[in-house]
Amino acid sequence: xxxxxxxxxxxSLVLCIFPHANAAVSLVxxxxxxxxxxxxxxxxxxxxxxxxxANIEQLGLIALKLxxxxxxxxxxxxxQLLNNRSTWDPTTEQALSDCYDQYVDANTQLADAGAALLVxxxxxxxxWVSAAIANAKTCEDGFxxxxxxxxxxxxxxxxxxxxxxxxxxxxxxxxxxxxxH
Numbered sequence: 426x427x428x429x430x431x432x433x434x435x436x437s438l439v440l441c442i443f444p445h446a447n448a449a450v451s452l453v454x455x456x457x458x459x460x461x462x463x464x465x466x467x468x469x470x471x472x473x474x475x476x477x478x479a480n481i482e483q484l485g486l487i488a489l490k491l492x493x494x495x496x497x498x499x500x501x502x503x504x505q506l507l508n509n510r511s512t513w514d515p516t517t518e519q520a521l522s523d524c525y526d527q528y529v530d531a532n533t534q535l536a537d538a539g540a541a542l543l544v545x546x547x548x549x550x551x552x553w554v555s556a557a558i559a560n561a562k563t564c565e566d567g568f569x570x571x572x573x574x575x576x577x578x579x580x581x582x583x584x585x586x587x588x589x590x591x592x593x594x595x596x597x598x599x600x601x602x603x604x605x606h
Contacts, residue, residue: 452481459596466593481604485542485550485597492590493535496557499583500528506579517568517579524564524580531557531587538594547598554598558591 453476457466470476473487503525510518538553561584568578578584 452479452484456481456484456597456600457593459599460589460592462589465589466596469590469593481597481601482542482545485594485601486539488590488594488597489535489539489542489554492554492557492587492594493532493539495583495587495590496528496532496535499580499587500525500532502583503528503580520564520567520578521580523567527560527564531560534560535591542598547602550598551595554591554594558588561587561591 453467453470454463457463457470460466469491470484470488473491476484476487479487503521506513507518507521507525513521534553534557538550538557541547541549541553564580565578565584568580
């Protein structure tokens with residue numbers, strides 16, 4: 426047998442033995458098609474090994490966990506920045522302090538979204554995750570209101586990643602809602 430034939434034989438065998446893994450990969454792809462950044466969605470969900478065998482509800486919990494972990498890391502990052510107060514002007518320090526509060530709130534909202542997801546209350550999952558996204562936007566807007574035109578805030582990238590992770594959750598919720606109808 427040629428190497429190509431061996432590869433295709435083994436690949437086919439794996440698909441037969443583990444059909445659920447192929448279905449989960451397909452599910453991630455289907456869900457991520459509904460996001461603004463399919464590649465980032467797939468990469469983030471695939472970073473959790475449980476996503477390979479997850480059903481749609483489990484995928485929602487995984488996406489929420491990823492968003493919450495990101496919010497926690499961002500909160501800790503902001504706290505570290507605030508501990509270096511001597512390096513910030515008063516306007517930046519206030520914006521950082523406001524962002525800290527926004528991310529603490531976002532963490533609470535994502536926890537509420539998780540509770541709603543567990544009882545299949547998709548409407549409230551959507552509400553809480555949308556509120557968390559609004560918190561990240563408010564954080565970013567606080568910097569933009571007081572910055573030099575065209576200059577990104579020190580949290581622009583972190584805010585964007587957080588919003589993307591939250592948008593993944595919203596895409597999953599929409600997918601679940603569409604499956605019900």
